[in-house]
Amino acid sequence: MQIKRQNTSILVDDNAMRVYVASPEQDGQCPGILFYSDIYQLGSPITRLVDHLAGYGFVVAAPEIYHRLLPIGTIIEPDDLGRIQGNEAARKTALSEFDIDAKAIIDFLAKNDSVASGKIGTMGFCIGGHLAFRAAFNPEIMGSVCVYPTGIHNGKLGREKADSLARMQEINGQVLMIFGTLDPHVPDEGRTLIIDILKKTNITHKIVTYEANHTFMRDDGYRFDPVATDLAWREITDFLISIFSK
Template structure:
């Protein structure tokens, strides 16, 4: 692991300015870029720590507040340990903000984030990686499809509703991607049950997309998030191994 530098910054987008966190090796050299998408709880210290950990393996990692239209992060007063069962009002306030981020808005923003990475002297030429958690996993998949010329690898961890009836359901878009895709499903996730995982995998196979789809047994939705009640240390370590292997192969 190399030493890492972290910085808060503001990114211009077509619709305003997104606050973000950037982590990169502290050597002044360009490294492969990664767009790291947040979960619904947003940009906060635990995600900054994750970005720093990834940067320590040799990546320049950008974590935008994708719900910037509603304000700067944090959008709600978050406790140090998030237990939605004890604080249901947190989800009640954040969910409408997440739902307001339509696929069109999110992919317009993604273009701005990728443009920023491409212009940064801290980012090496070549494919960009995308990864995300919960809603961020969906955004990573959509970004790989919408910006297929830029994304070389994309990973989604405990992403829900990857299979819906909508015409622009994420699973219907995977054939547009040129990236290798990785899915780490929680087996205790009502937002991505076994039948939907099967549909996703059949779609990936039919599209000829390089992918891995794995079930994390005993894991709940949110298993990677160390500051939440859903955290599962064993599953989190597995997620790190899978993510680093993917990026090492493709970036």
């Protein structure tokens, strides 16, 4: 399916938040996806992932997560200095600001004429996987895809310790979590904690693991795993198509 792309902006707390939107070229309405990047924002490895998902029949909206702190269009390089910059920007962002941004994109999708009524999900990578998880606290979210999400198990996200585990019962939709067993940022005990609480809260969920490292779906780094990426995409697209077909 061919896609179209555009950059737009949403005013949030008097800050312009750039949003990269990819959607099917053909006319009609599709489910909407709030799509979160990793700490490096919307560089080409992330926008390629956005485009890929849109090709399966979704309107995908990806915001710049640090729009309050960095100039519009800032792409952080995935190197040592970029890692410091991205993590520092996360540290300076309040949880409430992340949550406000999520609601703004959900409202943006809900008002978009190309988005089917009542069909909104969320997806994210790394810090974005955690943000996608928190976005699911909004009742509009039918399903969440969290790919190697960091900080859910230990509360590391923004300026304050995140209460994501404690609020897990607020999730009404389904959850797909994808982990790499070689990922040092989400160790075995962290994955186990998340899974145990998901089970206790009776959230419909699926956990998928691959023998892969952190950021294994990012195609510009040494940890990229094309086989695990292809397998993960099958899980992701099957999951989203399934929840939106009901």
